Amino acid sequence: MPRMVRARLIHGICHYFGQWISGDDRGFRSANHKIHSSGDYKNPPPPGEHEGLRHWVQSHMSESPVTLEEPEYPVLGSAFILKLHREGATVRCLCCGSTHISRAL
Secondary structure, rough: OOOOOOOOEEEEEOOOOOOOOOOOOOOOEEEEHHOOOOOOOOOOOOOOOHHHHHHHHHHHHOOOOOOOOOOHHHHHHHHHHHHHHOOOOOEEEEEEOOEEEEEOO
């Protein structure tokens, strides 16, 4: 009987600048997990939680949040795959959207 090889699958998401900020109403964790909201994207926190932090972050952002248009997806996706290949990763699947990239390695 042939030996079974276990595939290692890693799923990751990369958000574009400004798409998921501290104080986000979908839930968030700050750098080093110093501040947590009480919810997450599946079970959002109560409306208004960390509203002051969200407004402060938005007012101090150096630029507007990045949102891609559909013609830009293959350009960014190809560059991202190339970078992962250079790092030695095998990419099985990659999805680009207007607000983030999702990949399976």
